[in-house]
Amino acid sequence: MIILKFGGTSVGTPQGMNQIREIITKDNNKKLVVLSALSGVTNTLVEIGERLRKKEHEQATKVIKKLQKRYDEFLEELFETESFKNRASAIIAESMNFIKSCLEKPFTNSIDKELLAQGELMSTNIFNLHLQEHELNSALINALDFVRTDAFSEPDEAFINKELSDILMKQPAETTLIITQGYICRNAEGNIDNLKRGGSDYTASLVGAALNADEIQIWTDIDGMHNNDPRVVDKTFSIPQLSFEEAAELAYFGAKILHPSCIRPAQKKTIPVRLKNTMKPEAPGTLIHTKEGSGEGIKAIAAKDGIVAIKIKSLRMLMAYGFLRRVFEIFEKYKTPIDVITTSEVAISVTIDNIYYLDSILSELRPFGEVEVDQEQSIICLVGNMVAEKPGLVSKIFASLQDVPVRMISYGGSRHNISVVVDTQYKSEALKRLNDGVF
Numbered sequence: 489m490i491i492l493k494f495g496g497t498s499v500g501t502p503q504g505m506n507q508i509r510e511i512i513t514k515d516n517n518k519k520l521v522v523l524s525a526l527s528g529v530t531n532t533l534v535e536i537g538e539r540l541r542k543k544e545h546e547q548a549t550k551v552i553k554k555l556q557k558r559y560d561e562f563l564e565e566l567f568e569t570e571s572f573k574n575r576a577s578a579i580i581a582e583s584m585n586f587i588k589s590c591l592e593k594p595f596t597n598s599i600d601k602e603l604l605a606q607g608e609l610m611s612t613n614i615f616n617l618h619l620q621e622h623e624l625n626s627a628l629i630n631a632l633d634f635v636r637t638d639a640f641s642e643p644d645e646a647f648i649n650k651e652l653s654d655i656l657m658k659q660p661a662e663t664t665l666i667i668t669q670g671y672i673c674r675n676a677e678g679n680i681d682n683l684k685r686g687g688s689d690y691t692a693s694l695v696g697a698a699l700n701a702d703e704i705q706i707w708t709d710i711d712g713m714h715n716n717d718p719r720v721v722d723k724t725f726s727i728p729q730l731s732f733e734e735a736a737e738l739a740y741f742g743a744k745i746l747h748p749s750c751i752r753p754a755q756k757k758t759i760p761v762r763l764k765n766t767m768k769p770e771a772p773g774t775l776i777h778t779k780e781g782s783g784e785g786i787k788a789i790a791a792k793d794g795i796v797a798i799k800i801k802s803l804r805m806l807m808a809y810g811f812l813r814r815v816f817e818i819f820e821k822y823k824t825p826i827d828v829i830t831t832s833e834v835a836i837s838v839t840i841d842n843i844y845y846l847d848s849i850l851s852e853l854r855p856f857g858e859v860e861v862d863q864e865q866s867i868i869c870l871v872g873n874m875v876a877e878k879p880g881l882v883s884k885i886f887a888s889l890q891d892v893p894v895r896m897i898s899y900g901g902s903r904h905n906i907s908v909v910v911d912t913q914y915k916s917e918a919l920k921r922l923n924d925g926v927f
């Protein structure tokens with residue numbers, strides 16, 4: 489079985505949905521299709537939630553009306569027959585009624601999660617009816633019935649395996665196209681939740697791993713993983729092949745084309761992940777499949793924003809053992825992962841991106857010595873094969889960044905990765921200069 493995930497820009501227009509139908513009906517093999525919400529809808533639902541939280545009901549109503557109009561126009565253009573259009577309108581009305589009902593009741597976190605789920609619930613219903621209007625054998629299965637997270641907010645893989653297999657077993661043999669929602673799930677308490685923004689990629693990978701799929705395909709609006717962020721740098725190019733490790737690092741360090749966690753489930757089961765462009769299906773895209781990276785040198789650069797750098801300076805660190813352990817224990821206590829670390833004899837710098845417990849962490853660090861905090865930092869991650877052993881590479885990186893103030897540089901920790909931390913205001917400049925200097 490192949491898993492195909494189509495993102496918001498792919499499902500976001502009636503032409504896009506037609507294109508997806510063509511892609512998934514090229515052959516008659518059984519497929520599981522994971523869909524995002526129409527492009528921009530999750531942002532709109534986030535905005536409605538924020539307005540409701542601030543009790544700005546008038547503005548929320550305006551946004552809801554605009555959303556309704558978008559769906560009305562979408563259905564008008566997509567469906568050819570009145571009967572399918574009416575069936576789709578009735579389903580959209582259910583979600584829209586739920587969204588409107590949020591105006592009438594106290595707004596809670598769990599209502600917010602249910603609100604955010606409506607985008608994927610609507611897009612999958614529309615698409616499934618579209619397939620049926622074209623007389624295709626499709627079935628819609630609800631991700632809320634088989635994607636669940638555990639008490640640590642991590643996907644409950646055993647539950648997904650069992651429930652999804654049971655659901656698929658009940659499908660008639662002639663059903664070749666199974667449609668489901670990305671992003672949405674239930675949490676350990678059984679309430680509606682989600683896998684965080686961009687989470688449809690993660691759903692595709694979790695489902696692919698659960699079913700031991702032959703391949704997981706992520707279809708989007710660009711022809712695969714590019715060597716640098718195409719939103720910032722001109723003339724980036726698509727990378728034909730990546731190892732799981734390289735792709736996982738690029739995703740984790742900000743390459744928006746993939747959800748930060750979505751490579752791990754595929755990597756665990758060695759299931760190839762292919763990144764493709766919905767509007768250019770003939771382009772080869774990127775194949776992520778090998779354990780080890782191939783070739784030498786830097787393959788791609790990505791950047792992750794919203795980073796906080798913390799420096800702890802202490803003369804007590806000099807010649808002392810156990811200092812690092814005591815520092816790290818504080819981060820562990822507050823379940824806050826550290827991304828980049830550099831140390832000198834009297835200081836240690838670390839970066840974090842989860843600032844939920846920042847104040848508590850800082851107050852426990854202060855007794856160790858002088859603590860400095862820099863907010864709004866970015867990690868620039870250079871990924872490749874044995875980058876650390878390639879002669880001349882480091883001097884190229886330093887030469888490229890000679891006019892950019894670098895806060896930290898981490899080199900030698902892994903054969904795949906060199907990380908540089910800069911203030912976010914210098915990120916674009918740094919990405920462009922590195923692009924010129926290292927490729």
Ligand code: ADP
Pocket residue numbers: 494495496497498524686707708709710712713714715716717718719742743744745746790
């Ligand atoms: P989807 O809605 O299909 O999930 P996303 O917007 O989440 O699409 O991801 C695709 C976008 O990721 C591209 O349009 C591109 O601007 C951005 N992007 C950022 N870094 C990269 C990269 N290294 N390679 C390819 N795309 C990237």
Ligand code: ASP
Pocket residue numbers: 495496524525530531607670671684685686687688689
């Ligand atoms: N619709 C969700 C989002 O915009 C999930 C996804 O598209 O992957 O974040």
Ligand code: MG
Pocket residue numbers: 495686689744745746747
């Ligand atoms: Mg995405």
